[in-house]
Amino acid sequence: MISEARKYQAFYTKSTPIVDYMVSKLSLQASDKIFEPCGGDGVFVEAILSENEFAHIDICELNPKSVEILNEKFSDCPNVIIRECDTLLDTELKFNSCFGGIYDKIIANPPYGAWQDYEKRAVLKKMYPELYAKESYGLFLYRCIELLKEDGILSFIIPDTFLNLHMHKALRNHILTTTQIVELALFPSSFFPGVNFGYANLSIITLSKKSNYKECLQNVFNVVNGFSEVEQLTNIEDEHLKTYSFKQEDVFNNPDHAFLIAENSNILKLINQSKFKVGDIADCVTGFYSGDDKRFLQVISPELKNGKHYNLVNAETINSDYKNNPDILTGIDGHQHFLPIVKGGNTKYLKPESWFMNWSKEAVLHYKTDKKARFQNPKYYFKFGIGVPMISSSSITASLIENKLFDQSIVGIFPKDESLTYYLLAFFNSPTCNKLIRTINPSANNPANYIKKIPIIIPEKSVLELITEITKNIVDELKAIGRYNENEELKIWEMIKQIYKV
Known part of the structure; x- marks a missing residue:
């Protein structure tokens, strides 16, 4: 049974500065026909009515309890029409969106990730x-853009994941080619204390419908x-804020129409104009999963993180x-059938052999046939390469995969x-690489598809050989004494910075 909170995923906008900012972006007019596609507790409607008590406002709300609250709250407002319906599926709204839209202004804090x-x-x-x-938020945004009249204005508060994630490419295309973005404000989700959105950052996008x-x-x-x-938010001209200007055509021409936001314009040039990306010179693949690590995975010491x-x-x-x-x-015959496996964790250059996977013939047969297991990309198992954790902390890291299994x-x-x-x-452990990947994908995730997009510059032979030699020395020191000379690492970082000029 899905909980009501998970079903509706409604996070009510209790922040006055956020509400005031969003309402101000609508440039309200007395004759406006306004839509709130997920009414919640009516906070936006109250703010609009405080400016224009006769504003014509349509509200849709799926949650019956919220509909009761809205009906009670606006019982004395004949100009506020409340319907219990699903904005995404409602046939009346679908009909209206097919004919160029009917609303002058739309405002919402739509559900995020609703079940x-x-x-x-x-x-x-x-x-x-x-x-x-x-x-769900992407579907709400798309539907509401379609419900806007020409030159109508929309203001939505949504997670910032639509700016970069590959899965939202079509949504970005729609925004960039059917609307003119007025302003995009990016801020941490901590502005909503006590609410766990599952997203680190939120955004308020304000846009105007434009058919040309x-x-x-x-x-x-x-x-x-x-x-x-x-x-x-009440003083967007605050000198402590950072403001960047973008032409929509430039964003449209970015890989996957991604909103690449960086202080250094050279980073944007590199991402868009570099001759080669990592995906051109290397295969980037996801590793193995047993389907039941508690059964098949063993550890060298219980003192390791999660080792107990x-x-x-x-x-x-x-x-x-x-x-x-x-x-x-x-697989392997005999009782010596446990092999080292490289797992996640932000360790640079070389991970100690701490985790071991059951690789008996019986176990391998299970991995190949079990629905939960992932025997994926096996031709790369036990090859010499590099492992980058899918999830990193503040900086991306990389370590060698020395002909081992990787998960x-x-x-x-x-x-x-x-x-x-x-x-x-060396490159994947450098601040330069971190700047590039965080511009391509600002989240802490490093999926293969984003790593493939990182620009790669191969330096002249003498520089390449020097960086290779120093990096090998770092790895050798880690094997011999468990630490390395950080000054050598700083040398590498400076050379890579000079190569990339960012």
């Missing part, structure tokens, strides 16, 4: 075939971020000769020219 049963999800996929149907494709692309808009407190949840490996069961086994992908929390990077491995290892 949709599989039957409804199938309907939504059919209605919105290009959109990511699992994420060329006029849309010629539009220039501002992105405002650097907010330290919510009250700054797993059985200790018996040293006598560890196979140290597996690299010479040509049939390794079919699905790792993106395995295997250069087509193996001589580039140590250079790439």
